[in-house]
Amino acid sequence: MTNPRRDVVFPPGRQALYERNRYSPAIRSNGFLFVSGQVGSRADGSPEPDLEAQVRLAFDNLNAILAAAGCTFDDVVDVTVFMVNPESSFEKVWKVVPDYWGGAPHPTLTAVGVTWLYGFQFEIKVIAKLPEQ
Numbered sequence: 001m002t003n004p005r006r007d008v009v010f011p012p013g014r015q016a017l018y019e020r021n022r023y024s025p026a027i028r029s030n031g032f033l034f035v036s037g038q039v040g041s042r043a044d045g046s047p048e049p050d051l052e053a054q055v056r057l058a059f060d061n062l063n064a065i066l067a068a069a070g071c072t073f074d075d076v077v078d079v080t081v082f083m084v085n086p087e088s089s090f091e092k093v094w095k096v097v098p099d100y101w102g103g104a105p106h107p108t109l110t111a112v113g114v115t116w117l118y119g120f121q122f123e124i125k126v127i128a129k130l131p132e133q
Contacts, residue, residue: 009033011064013043021045026065028130033069037082037125038062039117047119055093055122059100062124073100075128076107082123086113093122 009026026035038061040054041047048054059073066072083089090111107126117123 009065009069011061011068026069028069031130033066033071033075033128033130035062035065035126035128037080037123038065039120039123041120047121051089051092051121052096054120055096056099058122058124059096062126063100066126066128069128070131071128074102075131076126077129078108078127080110080112080125082112082114082117084114084117084121086111089121 006024007028008024009028011025023036025038026033038058039047040057041061042057048057063073066075081093083093
């Protein structure tokens with residue numbers, strides 16, 4: 001059953017994964033796109049084991065959702081990242097970020113260290129400003 005108050009955005013080919021896990025990948029609301037946390041999951045939902053590859057895949061999954069809504073990472077205004085063991089993983093994660101982040105001015109950022117991410121080591125969620133129609 002759909003909720004007419006939620007304008008859901010699905011990336012191509014992954015709708016079944018979101019339906020199985022009972023959440024929306026992104027919702028359009030009041031000129032913004034609110035994107036659920038994206039991880040470096042393969043097509044079947046399993047984690048990519050290599051940390052750098054997992055971060056790249058998380059950004060690729062995020063970018064697929066942004067593109068489905070007509071956005072790019074340049075439209076992102078707020079970012080929250082979650083990292084397991086940030087003391088040991090931060091430098092490895094942050095080495096990948098410039099490949100996706102774009103130039104200044106950068107979005108706002110909150111980084112949170114966590115102990116568990118359902119088998120993943122990195123997660124990114126964003127809020128983007130939808131392009132004017």
